[in-house]
Amino acid sequence: MSALKGDQRSIARIISEVEYFNPSSSEILLELMKMSGYSHVIGITGAPGSGKSTLIARLIDEFRSKDLKVAVIAVDPSSPFSHGALMGNRIRMQKHATDPKVFIRSLATRGYRGGISAATLALVEVFDGLGYDKILIETIGVGQTDIDIMHAAHTIVVLVNPGTGDEIQALKAGIMEIGDIYVISKADKPEAEDAFKQVLFGIEGGILGQESDWKPTVLKVSAMMGQGIKELADKIDEHLEYAKKSNRFYQQIKSRRLQTLKSSLSWFIENKLEDSLKSNADLNNIIEQVKSGQESPYNAVLKIVKKLF
Amino acid sequence: MGRNASLLSTQTELAPKRRIKVLVAKLGLDGHDRGAKVVARALKDAGMEVVYTGIRQTPEQVVNAAIQEDVDAIGISILSGAHMALIPRVMQMLKEKGIDDILVTVGGTIPTDDIVKLKSIGVAEVFIPGTPLSEIIEFIKNNVKRKQ
Numbered sequence: 001m002s003a004l005k006g007d008q009r010s011i012a013r014i015i016s017e018v019e020y021f022n023p024s025s026s027e028i029l030l031e032l033m034k035m036s037g038y039s040h041v042i043g044i045t046g047a048p049g050s051g052k053s054t055l056i057a058r059l060i061d062e063f064r065s066k067d068l069k070v071a072v073i074a075v076d077p078s079s080p081f082s083h084g085a086l087m088g089n090r091i092r093m094q095k096h097a098t099d100p101k102v103f104i105r106s107l108a109t110r111g112y113r114g115g116i117s118a119a120t121l122a123l124v125e126v127f128d129g130l131g132y133d134k135i136l137i138e139t140i141g142v143g144q145t146d147i148d149i150m151h152a153a154h155t156i157v158v159l160v161n162p163g164t165g166d167e168i169q170a171l172k173a174g175i176m177e178i179g180d181i182y183v184i185s186k187a188d189k190p191e192a193e194d195a196f197k198q199v200l201f202g203i204e205g206g207i208l209g210q211e212s213d214w215k216p217t218v219l220k221v222s223a224m225m226g227q228g229i230k231e232l233a234d235k236i237d238e239h240l241e242y243a244k245k246s247n248r249f250y251q252q253i254k255s256r257r258l259q260t261l262k263s264s265l266s267w268f269i270e271n272k273l274e275d276s277l278k279s280n281a282d283l284n285n286i287i288e289q290v291k292s293g294q295e296s297p298y299n300a301v302l303k304i305v306k307k308l309f
Numbered sequence: 310m311g312r313n314a315s316l317l318s319t320q321t322e323l324a325p326k327r328r329i330k331v332l333v334a335k336l337g338l339d340g341h342d343r344g345a346k347v348v349a350r351a352l353k354d355a356g357m358e359v360v361y362t363g364i365r366q367t368p369e370q371v372v373n374a375a376i377q378e379d380v381d382a383i384g385i386s387i388l389s390g391a392h393m394a395l396i397p398r399v400m401q402m403l404k405e406k407g408i409d410d411i412l413v414t415v416g417g418t419i420p421t422d423d424i425v426k427l428k429s430i431g432v433a434e435v436f437i438p439g440t441p442l443s444e445i446i447e448f449i450k451n452n453v454k455r456k457q
Contacts, residue, residue: 009406012379021324084328084353090374091363097370103377106360110325119325 003130006100011130015105018126019119021264029122032129037253039071039128040240041135043149045115045175046159048141051185053092054223055159055232056136060096062233068133069101073123075116077140078108085109089138103132111267115139115146118267121260124152144174151259154252155239157181157232160199163191176208179216180239187220187228196220214242273308282307329357329453330380334371335364336396339389344416344438348384351442352449368398375411381453382412384445392419393426400430410454414445 003010014032017025042059044052056072063070074089085108096102109117116139127135139149150156158179182203184196199218202208208216217235221228243249277283286303289295333349335342342364349359360378362370375383385396396415403411415427416436424435434448 008373008376009408012377016379019325020327078358079353082354082356083326084356085358086349086353087358087360088363090360090378094362094366094370094374097362097373097377098367104374105377108328108358 008100008103011103011126012105015123015126018122019107019117021119029125033125033257034129035131036125036128037250039124039132039135040155041124041128041137041153041252041256042236043137043139043153043156044159045139045142045146045149045156045178046183046185047143047161047164050141050159050161051223052138052141052159053089055157055183055185055221055229056089056138057093057095058223058226058229059136059233059236060093060102062229063134064096064099064102067101069131070096070103070134070136071127071130071132072102072104072136072138073107073120073127074104074138075107075109075120075140078110080111083110103127109140112263113146114148114263115142116148116152118263121152121256121263124256125260142175144172144176147175147178148259148263150178152252152256154243154249155180155236157183157236159183159185160195162186162189162195164195176202179208180214181232181235182208182216182218183228183232184218184220186222186224188222188225192220212248213246214239214248276308277304280307329382329449330360330378331357331382331384331449332360332362332371332375332378332380333384333386334362334366334374336366336368336371336385336387336399337389337391337394338365339387340364341388342386344388345384345386348386348416348442348445351446352384355446355450357449368395368402371399372402372406376406376408380411381455382414382449384449385413385415385417387415387417387419390418392417393423396427396432397430400432404431412449412453414448416440416445 003014014028018029044056046052060070076085076087076089078085087106090104090106093104107117107120112118120137124135137149137153156179160182162184182199184192186192196218203216203218219228219232221232283304286300290297290300331352333345335345349361352359362374412433414434415432419435419437427435433452436445
């Protein structure tokens, strides 16, 4: 396989096969999965405009200085209206476009929720199987519940945009709970200090971070000025060592494969359901009754489920 | 066998519909990117998946990004006047890498004589200022080489 030798075009084509669930991709994916389980998968998540792409470009610098092979999967949302997408994450990373040991791929969510796309996880297996040392996943600009990344990555970096809320925002459920490392981005801004203290308070109080022996850290980074990047890269590697020692590294690989199955399955089921609701006359009847107020939505659910499963 | 065949047809039926993927790039040393952004947005609204690489790109960056992203088309925007220096390099690199299935279009202030020259080296179409967005969208839809 020329993809194994690093041929960019072959790699790109394999990714396309896999991201579109092409029939031929099942076999390729299985072959690559036999060789996967070695890459360090790093999830970079945070609100829109929090600086994920810029930070990734800087992290690539750090990893490349150690001659590591780096893959980036950058996810951006698809339009709910046109189903098209405008993906701009590469803009900040184009400096690395000519480096043969860096592979960057943009991916649209295509209707899948959770902050990444159903295909993202399968692409992790591809890059892992192809021998990339670091796989960086850039989620969409997330909301509070876009937390699918926690099933896929070994190390989760949550970016916090300074000046976007009071201390209660830092304590809420969802995205703020999943970090291994919290990064206060744009640390050159004066509001960064407040955000830093709020997150630190959450960590010290044991409120933030997943349940594990790893105590989350918070770092101040200015990706634009290049400040705090080395410290972040070191912290990411420290987390990798912890993950390997504690067995989390291997548990996460299993978790990611389970999630690949689940997210693909739910994607298919949702589409099949949409299809059936549109084309099946009985189901359409039930829907019309709900719309006109003659049937309770809850009762309709039971009827539809009975008909479908 | 029958069961397998039906599984495969389910997979084909339910898989995400392939969308036209386009790389939009500003080539060379000009920062006038409003046109590129308007076109990128219009292609998105027409249902395409657009990767925008931003300003000041080299031919190498454009071609490598197009390869990694496995796009169907490249839309190059150039307003600096350096089109005859940079675009032939893009076409040459694509040729060297054996890529003949990516549609290349150019947008910008290109003199008529140069349009003829660019087309002779494989550029599919050149859109000059004033071209309606619908014309660009239709051209890409009708001319991408890979089956959608």
